[in-house]
Amino acid sequence: MHAKILHGATDFGSPHFCADLLWRTQFRVPDPVTLAEIDGKRYLLASSLEVERAHKQARVDEVVHLESYAHAAKERGESALVAFLKSKDIDTVEVSGGIPFHVGEDLSNHFSVSVCREVFYPERICKQPHEIAEIASAQAAVDRALERACTVLNEARISGEYITHPSYGEGVLTSEAVRDIIEHSLYQDGFLASDTIVACGIQAADPHMRGSGPLLAYQPIVLDIFPRSRTSLYFTDCTRTVFKGEPSQEMQALYEVVYEAQAGAIEKIRAGVDGFEIYEWVKNSFEEKGYPTNLSSRPVYGFIHGLGHGVGLEIHEEPRLGSCHAELREDMVVTVEPGLYYPRPLGSIPAGGVRIEDTIVAQKDYAFVLSRFPKRLEDVIL
């Protein structure tokens, strides 16, 4: 007999979070539990602490109380999970690649174990209508948060190289203040955001730099926002690069190149297209327009990350739009987020970074963009 095994927790922010398990069972649990799929039946193995709640809440065929295998297991010096699987005449086991090594090793000592190299539940990649609705609702909250941040930037004034606003800090607008505006707006709407990126100027040349200190006029301000619903646990992911005051011609050119790459990539997305080809098209379009990438230099520069990733119960999930082939299918939800990063000026390219990111739903003939927030150059100069 064969078993497919998942092991993890499914509560918000648990270090052992397993999205597959939450998706499959709908059971929220802060500590790891085990799901075994055997002969078309789903068994959830739970401790005394969780067994009654599992009976009430888990969408499985049977809840197994680990305690009932503890005695047999102890006698034979094996785990309750192994004892349960033996009682089901299991000989082969398939585990997800993310299962903790100690669990996989325990299973390997008793069964023939294979690791799932593909997606554990392929059905999870294409989103159901209610899942798309959850992600869209998160995106609407991000649009509202962006609106609030941009309103403050609009009201602000330029004083030398700084951006000033009488209502914030000592009058000088900072990454921290704008992050607070964004995250507080999201919280009020029912979403948790943390590590929101508000990175300006040279800080924007590091794609994942959170950003700190005074924001600078005429410089790119990267706003990368990826909140999670406090109720459904679905994410969205969105980036805008904005400016307070008209940037240099060279910076405007950098923005336009990224903007055109993003628009072109979104234009190409539809069911049946290979994500790798769109990634390659973006990469080549940057090169052709004179914006090179170098991953062997120190520091690295150019288009230094993938084009996008799936979004759902995980902020980064399958499919990846990068260096591997991945056919897009209807109702996949993915980001499209080209970016260019130059820690130092390169010829006429100014130092700094620009990224534009939308979460989209792949449809048969087009990509449906969830955000309504504008992104043309004239829209983002505040």
Next chain:
Amino acid sequence: MHAKILHGATDFGSPHFCADLLWRTQFRVPDPVTLAEIDGKRYLLASSLEVERAHKQARVDEVVHLESYAHAAKERGESALVAFLKSKDIDTVEVSGGIPFHVGEDLSNHFSVSVCREVFYPERICKQPHEIAEIASAQAAVDRALERACTVLNEARISGEYITHPSYGEGVLTSEAVRDIIEHSLYQDGFLASDTIVACGIQAADPHMRGSGPLLAYQPIVLDIFPRSRTSLYFTDCTRTVFKGEPSQEMQALYEVVYEAQAGAIEKIRAGVDGFEIYEWVKNSFEEKGYPTNLSSRPVYGFIHGLGHGVGLEIHEEPRLGSCHAELREDMVVTVEPGLYYPRPLGSIPAGGVRIEDTIVAQKDYAFVLSRFPKRLEDVIL
């Protein structure tokens, strides 16, 4: 040559969160990176996306750009991690038990791999002063949140079996409303809380039931709050059981038994004591006072979980105060959280649940209780 390997992400709420990695490197990163400790040196292996930021922020001896091993790795059909380790003449590898199975398996194909069965960094269990300060500051925020929730319960009135307050919902106070009060207070103080438990009456008989719907007068209301600092990522964990209106004598007796068990357990805690012995003492004191535990029945009832767990960068970490021996040492931070749960009345024991939990710092001669929030029976009848 020998290597110790960790693999994971260290940003808030990442599904791949590895507390050991954050503790050791102080580097916040949303996607998994690898830390290799070789001959007293720490190497952090990072992608092009993260390598520059790692140079600036990671507390390691050397940042290794995975890209620089990609070519050699591809030629030999192995991963960049394996190529790096071979370049360092590694033959034996120790991994943490929580490392993803696919990473451990990849290593097993090239090196002799052992799984660390103990704590990966024993130094992490005993907290440094700045870590205790972070946890204490989280607890102070929980005390403020409890104060706010209890103020509302104090202001509320009893109407039949319900609790009414003109400022909330349609006048009837619910689990959801009280959860909002608590989580909003924490958010304003810089902490993120989710899945805060506000479970009343029969819902309180399930230790991890979040709770929903109208709160009931005279019934136990379990408030279990475990926020995480948005900046430091440290947790605290605290539970109070409160009542609106004086509960039945039987319910008061149930509360007193849990209260005395918690007070007695805290009294016994100090460096050098075995957590298992305190757990056993609590379990026996419940039995002796006529509050039995049964883990073989359906439903289970009684004292159905451990006595406590370590708290730090993880909400549940080592040491566990439960069914295994674990010597407490100075500056360990652990919860002490006895609870009794009866889904159905049992003789004179009423249906419901009571839990009282404090996060404490074990000291040489005593346990320092972080919460200042009262918990005597007369304090919790509102």
